[in-house]
Amino acid sequence: MSPTPQDSTAVSVGFIYPDHAAEDDYPYAEKLLGGTARLPVEHVYGIDLHAIPELLDLGSPDRLAEGAARLAAHDPAAVVWACTSGSFVYGWEGAHDQVERLSRAAGGLPTSSTSFAFVRAAEALGVRTVAVAASYPDDVAELFVDFLRRGGVDVVGMSSADIVTAAEVGRLSPDDVVKLIADRDRPDADALLVPDTAMRTLALIELLERRLGKPVLTANQVTVWEGLRLVGVTPTVPGLGTLFRRKGT
Incomplete structure (x- = not known):
């Protein structure tokens, strides 16, 4: 670019x-x-x-x-x-x-x-409940859920992709990223949070929000x-x- x-x-x-x-x-x-x-x-x-x-x-x-x-x-x-x-x-x-x-x-x-940034963005949007679509292993992803809850964010669901390294996340294709995120949505969540700066998401946010009908907050x-x-x-x-x-x- x-x-x-x-x-x-x-x-x-x-x-x-x-x-x-x-x-x-x-x-x-x-x-x-x-x-x-x-x-x-x-x-x-x-x-x-x-x-x-x-x-x-x-x-x-x-x-x-x-x-x-x-x-x-x-x-x-x-x-x-x-x-x-x-x-x-x-x-x-x-x-x-x-x-x-x-x-x-x-x-x-x-x-x-x-x-x-995730805590403040959720507050800025006024979302009441969130789901987490994590790329991490479960033990790491659970720490993110704990952090969000300490920040006053109500997490109604979390699922993880169990990807061990950031380099692997960075190599995901756009289609793989969309699937990883969209498949982990929850209907009772006002927004979906995607916590990994190793994941290319900026060019996909509008597509994801149209598909899911709710705000999608990604790490970058x-x-x-x-x-x-x-x-x-x-x-x-x-x-x-x-x-x-x-x-x-």
Whole structure:
């Protein structure tokens, strides 16, 4: 994808992304934003497993400080840890500590993570109940459910695809992604949450919402939204689902 011409005054929101899988969702979102913001991505690296010890290491303060240092060259106004499992694995209090440490490493900038982005996006949409379509093994996915409930989100169902690595998720075809998500919907859920930034979803959200008749919140979508929210940029963006059609959320 060729880079989108940017206004030099456009706000920069930086994202720390783990390893390599679906980071091309960010330039895709930047293009749809049409010059409203720059969305630079820098990477941190760990062992590519959806397993608790490896996820705790991936989201450790030292790794995130490395990512913040790399993002400094982009002069971001806010920084987001673009990883769901590498944030909720720390639990509710631990994830707060994680973003506070990241803020200090980023020179006091506003910071957040994908896990908090899901909670805030659900609140912004006013959804009462959600279902979770997870790519992770069950033990990891259950930690996400626990995190959502601590954030006041009523989870009425969770199903997992038991995919062991982020790289495997990143290799899923668009048809496979749609099937994985749509097959895990629940009729009693007001919205469907898809928690893996390794999954390419941005180009599929509108299709999924039409098919399911409800908001679909995906990891890279809510991560971009959260970063923009941190800097007070809340544009209406066609193509990124219900969340981005609600100006001012």
